[in-house]
Amino acid sequence: MAGVAAPLLQARGLTKNFGAIAATDAVDLDLNSGDSVGLIGPNGAGKSTLLALLAGDHRPSAGALTLDGTDITRLPVHARVRSGVARAAQIPQSFDRLTVRENALLPALFGAGLGRSEAEGWIAEVLALVGLTERAGMLAGALGLLDRKRLELAKAVAARPRVLLLDEIAAGLTEPEIEAIMELVLSLREGRAIVWVEHIPFALRGTCDRLMVMDKGAKTHDGAFAEVWENPELQSIYMGVSDDHSASH
Numbered sequence: 588m589a590g591v592a593a594p595l596l597q598a599r600g601l602t603k604n605f606g607a608i609a610a611t612d613a614v615d616l617d618l619n620s621g622d623s624v625g626l627i628g629p630n631g632a633g634k635s636t637l638l639a640l641l642a643g644d645h646r647p648s649a650g651a652l653t654l655d656g657t658d659i660t661r662l663p664v665h666a667r668v669r670s671g672v673a674r675a676a677q678i679p680q681s682f683d684r685l686t687v688r689e690n691a692l693l694p695a696l697f698g699a700g701l702g703r704s705e706a707e708g709w710i711a712e713v714l715a716l717v718g719l720t721e722r723a724g725m726l727a728g729a730l731g732l733l734d735r736k737r738l739e740l741a742k743a744v745a746a747r748p749r750v751l752l753l754d755e756i757a758a759g760l761t762e763p764e765i766e767a768i769m770e771l772v773l774s775l776r777e778g779r780a781i782v783w784v785e786h787i788p789f790a791l792r793g794t795c796d797r798l799m800v801m802d803k804g805a806k807t808h809d810g811a812f813a814e815v816w817e818n819p820e821l822q823s824i825y826m827g828v829s830d831d832h833s834a835s836h
């Protein structure tokens with residue numbers, strides 16, 4: 588189909604029901620290479636569920652998903668990682684009995700498809716980027732929560748995905764640590780699409796061109812960051828956002 592470029596990732600009517608709850612409700616989304624999308628919304632809005640659907644951790648109750656125009660709605664997680672979609676989950680999911688290095692090596696080998704020695708070099712870079720070099724030989728199960736979140740991010744980045752999904756990777760970090768994560772996200776933008784769920788406005792504003800809002804499972808806004816951010820409707824939908832990072836909510 589010359590001249591008709593399909594979006595890198597396209598979701599149509601993506602719905603996930605848990606019993607009577609529509610955790611996501613007919614969400615449409617187009618992502619192109621180079622897109623950087625901040626995703627916000629109150630707790631329970633369906634943000635994590637949407638990322639899990641895109642990553643293949645949940646099967647949708649309805650709707651379809653294509654990558655480069657190919658239907659991937661039914662592809663399981665490992666196949667999606669191989670085809671270029673990876674997620675850092677809100678609740679870290681590592682192999683506790685493998686070391687930090689081994690956990691990160693798996694997506695480099697089986698996601699990015701690198702050979703052993705290339706993968707090892709790449710992993711050393713990724714662990715340095717997320718600040719885990721000194722913990723590389725530790726068992727993942729022995730890490731504290733922040734380091735487990737760093738490892739979750741490292742694993743997603745290690746797969747060299749074309750679509751990188753980040754779910755609250757900076758929650759609980761200090762401001763300098765958040766800034767380091769922001770630099771990492773900026774360095775990863777080129778040649779891929781990024782969706783970053785985070786309740787930290789300055790982190791999203793500093794890294795994302797686009798802002799998407801969800802409420803009660805539905806997408807309510809999606810557009811240029813500043814335009815959506817300044818939309819007066821946002822305040823009534825989304826009470827959890829505060830510009831003061833130290834504010835408790």
Ligand SMILES: Nc1ncnc2c1ncn2[C@@H]1O[C@H](COP(=O)(O)OP(=O)(O)O)[C@@H](O)[C@H]1O
Pocket residue numbers: 605608609610628629630631632633634635636637
């Ligand atoms: N595995 C699950 N089983 C049942 N309900 C779920 C599950 N995951 C999420 N939900 C429900 O779906 C809704 C959306 O949750 P979630 O996607 O985690 O929201 P967010 O990430 O925006 O806070 C919530 O009502 C939540 O309780």
Ligand SMILES: [Mg+2]
Pocket residue numbers: 634635636677
């Ligand atoms: Mg969530």
